[in-house]
Amino acid sequence: MKNGLLHTVILSGIILYLAHSIGFFDLDKLAAGSKNLITFTHDLFPPDFSVTEPLLYSIFETIQMALLGTVLGFIAALPLGLLGARNISGIGISAAARLILGGIRTIPALLWAIIFVVAFGLGPLPGTLGLAIYSVGYLSKLYYEAFEAVDQEVIEAVRATGISRLKEIRFVVLPESMNHILSQLFFMFEYNVRSSAILGFVGAGGIGFYMISYIQLFQYQRLTTAVLLTLAVVLVIDLASARIRDRFLTTS
Amino acid sequence: MIQATGSQKNWDNMEEFAVELSSVWYSPNGDHHILKNIDLKIKRGTCIALIGPSGSGKTTLFKIITRFLKPCSGSVIVRGSCGSLERNKVGYIPQQLGLVRSLTALENVLIGAHSRIGLAGTLLGIFPKKEVELAAKYLNMAGIGHKAAKKVYTLSGGERQRVAIARALMQQPEIILADEFVSNLDIITAREILGMMKKLKGEDTTLIIATHDIDLARDYSETTVVIKDGAKVMEINSAELDYKKVKDVFT
Numbered sequence: 001m002k003n004g005l006l007h008t009v010i011l012s013g014i015i016l017y018l019a020h021s022i023g024f025f026d027l028d029k030l031a032a033g034s035k036n037l038i039t040f041t042h043d044l045f046p047p048d049f050s051v052t053e054p055l056l057y058s059i060f061e062t063i064q065m066a067l068l069g070t071v072l073g074f075i076a077a078l079p080l081g082l083l084g085a086r087n088i089s090g091i092g093i094s095a096a097a098r099l100i101l102g103g104i105r106t107i108p109a110l111l112w113a114i115i116f117v118v119a120f121g122l123g124p125l126p127g128t129l130g131l132a133i134y135s136v137g138y139l140s141k142l143y144y145e146a147f148e149a150v151d152q153e154v155i156e157a158v159r160a161t162g163i164s165r166l167k168e169i170r171f172v173v174l175p176e177s178m179n180h181i182l183s184q185l186f187f188m189f190e191y192n193v194r195s196s197a198i199l200g201f202v203g204a205g206g207i208g209f210y211m212i213s214y215i216q217l218f219q220y221q222r223l224t225t226a227v228l229l230t231l232a233v234v235l236v237i238d239l240a241s242a243r244i245r246d247r248f249l250t251t252s
Numbered sequence: 253m254i255q256a257t258g259s260q261k262n263w264d265n266m267e268e269f270a271v272e273l274s275s276v277w278y279s280p281n282g283d284h285h286i287l288k289n290i291d292l293k294i295k296r297g298t299c300i301a302l303i304g305p306s307g308s309g310k311t312t313l314f315k316i317i318t319r320f321l322k323p324c325s326g327s328v329i330v331r332g333s334c335g336s337l338e339r340n341k342v343g344y345i346p347q348q349l350g351l352v353r354s355l356t357a358l359e360n361v362l363i364g365a366h367s368r369i370g371l372a373g374t375l376l377g378i379f380p381k382k383e384v385e386l387a388a389k390y391l392n393m394a395g396i397g398h399k400a401a402k403k404v405y406t407l408s409g410g411e412r413q414r415v416a417i418a419r420a421l422m423q424q425p426e427i428i429l430a431d432e433f434v435s436n437l438d439i440i441t442a443r444e445i446l447g448m449m450k451k452l453k454g455e456d457t458t459l460i461i462a463t464h465d466i467d468l469a470r471d472y473s474e475t476t477v478v479i480k481d482g483a484k485v486m487e488i489n490s491a492e493l494d495y496k497k498v499k500d501v502f503t
Contacts, residue, residue, distance in 0.1 A: 023358030157350020160318050161423055162367040170375050171363055175354040 011120070038114050040220070047228060048221035055229050062206035063233070065128045066192035072128070073135025074185055075240030080136065081143025083171060087155060088147060098144070104137035113204040131192050131199070137189055147173055147181040173203040179248040187204060193237050197230050269329070270296045270458035271317055276326035278312060286312045287323070287481040296426075297451060299492060300460040301469035304479035310462040311347065313479070314429050318344050318459075327455050331426060340367035343420030343428040347435070350410055353405040357396060357415045358406055361387040364422030388401045390418040392451055406417050411426075417449055427458045435463065446472045466498060 023029060083097040084088050114134050118128030150173055158172045174181070200208020207230055216221040265455045269293040274285040278287035286309050290328050293299055315321040316328055317409050318335050330337055339470045343364070349451050365383045366374065373379070379454035391397040396407075404412060413433060430449070434442035446461070450472060453459050463469055470493040488497070 004332075050386055058461065098299050118495065119287055151348070151350075153346050154350045154352060157344060157346050158352070158363055160342065160344035161419075163363065164366070164371065166365050167374060171354050171359070171366070175352055212286060222397060 001109055010106045013236060043218075043220040044224045046221060047224040048219070048226055051210075051225055052221050052229070055207065055226050058083045058200075058210055059233050061124055061231055062196050062200075062208075062230075062235075063193060065124050065131060066189060066196045066208055069128045069131025069196070070135055070189045070192050071187065072132035073139055073188065076132070077139035077143055078181075079139040084140055084144035085147035085173075087142075087150070087152060088165075088169065088173060090108070094144070097140075101140045102135055104133060105141065108135075109134035110199065110202060113199045114202050117203050122203040122205075127196060127199040127204030127206060129205060134195075135188050135192060138191075139184065142184045142188075143177075143181060146177040147186070149180075150176045162234075183245040183248045186245050190234075190238055190241045195236055255499060268296060270294050270502050272327075272329040273316070274327050276316060276323045276328060278316060278321060278323045278336055278341075282324070285324075286482050288315065288481070289480075290326070290482075290484055292477065292484065294458060294460065296458055297456050298475065299453075299461070299473045300475045301339070301475060302460065302462040302477050302479060303464060303466060303501075305464060308479045309482040310479060312482075314344070314431050314460075314462065315411075317427075317429060318342060318406070330462070336346050340481055341426045343423045343425035345416045345420050345428070345430045347432045349416040349433065351404045351412055351416055351419070354403060355406065356399040356403055357391060357411075357418075358384070360386055360415055361391055361418045361422050364419045366443045367423070367487060387418070390421045392414070393421070394418040394448065409436055411444070413437065413441075413445050417445070421438035421452060422454050425457060427460065428453060430459070430461045432462050432464070434468070435465070442468065442470070463500075466493060466495060 001101065007141045058147065080097060080101060082100060084094050086093075090099070107125060109130050113127050113130035116129045120126045120129070152178065155168065155172055158168055163171070196206050196208075197211075198208045200206040200210065201212045207226055211223060211226050223224065271292065273292040276287055276290040276292075277285055279285045290313065293474060300503070304311065312321065316323055317330060318339075319328070319330075327334055331341060352363070362379055362383060365379070365387065367457050369380055388397060388400060391400050391414075394414040394417050396411055396418065399407060399411060404415060407415065410456055416433065420430075428449075434445055437445065442465075446468060450459065460472075461469075461473060470490050473490045476486075476488050476490045476493050477484060478488070478498055478501055485501060
């Protein structure tokens with residue numbers, strides 16, 4: 001109990017120090033910033049809906065990028081996830097696969113998009129590739145965890161029949177983890193729709209390109225329209241995807 | 253049926269025994285031994301019961317026979333071979349059955365046939381007609397034919413046992429190992445399933461059942477082997493088995 005109190009005091013001290021060093025207690029700065037925020041918020045309204053049509057077109061592009069990126073990532077993530085699963089590939093191969101996947105995950109989607117913009121030029125292609133690589137890193141991790149969660153007794157019972165490894169994957173590992181595989185695929189798609197919205201900031205296609213342009217041109221009322229439209233689309237996709245995921249999870 | 257080992261191996265006569273273990277020691281870490289000096293000869297075509305309290309080493313012994321585990325010392329001869337095991341000749345039904353819950357009963361039974369059929373069509377889920385008919389036949393024999401198309405997760409415990417038996421039979425095995433596989437059932441269903449299994453197994457097939465139920469061991473096996481703390485403490489004609497004789501083992 002006494003120890004608990006001491007820990008709380010020390011932890012609070014550390015957090016307060018961090019807040020201070022970041023500038024949370026600089027009142028002048030906070031006051032000026034708040035004033036700017038109010039001005040900025042004021043400038044955002046009313047939204048300018050005259051740009052709705054081109055924006056809808058680019059939101060469609062954003063969804064296209066997210067969809068294609070997720071599917072490409074999924075295709076690569078299934079075999080990589082199998083390689084990363086200890087109970088399927090053994091300790092050596094899975095460790096190597098995990099190291100590579102861990103490396104891929106350290107680089108955020110935005111940075112991948114920049115790399116591909118440099119390589120392929122502006123447009124949705126580098127954005128899609130960026131999302132695909134990022135999805136590979138995450139989906140593979142989620143997948144090898146799902147594969148490892150397959151009941152070892154089932155795997156052993158089936159191995160005891162003398163089945164080949166490829167068939168074991170086809171008839172045990174994949175069916176037993178299919179609900180997770182699909183549910184995580186939809187989750188990844190949701191995530192990619194949201195993150196592809198900002199890929200346009202670096203010229204990698206989609207609605208983000210308009211957002212960053214409106215910010216740079218001080219056309220804040222148009223920015224509001226872009227944000228509202230994105231919000232609406234993301235909400236619809238989230239809801240739909242959540243419902244689909246629920247169905248997978250309840251039938252397992 | 254089961255004799256103490258030590259006699260010279262007679263290779264001409266090897267097919268007489270389905271399983272021969274001699275001086276098998278097993279320890280996962282080299283420290284604490286789970287199996288201690290197990291000698292066991294199981295004659296082909298017989299039905300033997302392995303009894304002992306939980307944690308006595310029954311499952312470990314099964315994993316030694318199926319070669320999922322390697323003994324620290326001693327020899328393990330299955331079907332006359334101490335080398336690689338033709339896995340499809342040994343049907344193994346683990347305690348929790350090891351069925352693929354998201355596949356149908358029929359698909360689970362077909363898993364038993366995979367070592368006989370090629371890769372190409374099966375990856376797409378297409379099986380030879382002959383094997384599908386055979387699987388349906390075994391499901392019928394196990395009394396679960398009417399639920400062949402049902403996913404396993406929708407079946408009850410007793411129904412799953414029947415599917416697991418059909419899968420083991422589908423391998424057309426020479427040895428069937430069943431690990432405590434009726435322990436979760438009510439006594440009437442358990443007896444029904446064991447009786448059916450003995451009837452279905454075929455004359456040359458050896459059946460090895462682990463259980464902690466003395467009545468079941470007495471009624472459904474010819475020989476009972478009693479294990480305690482990883483050591484074989486008794487080997488007895490099952491008909492002579494009674495509570496008094498094994499009381500010490502379980503207390």
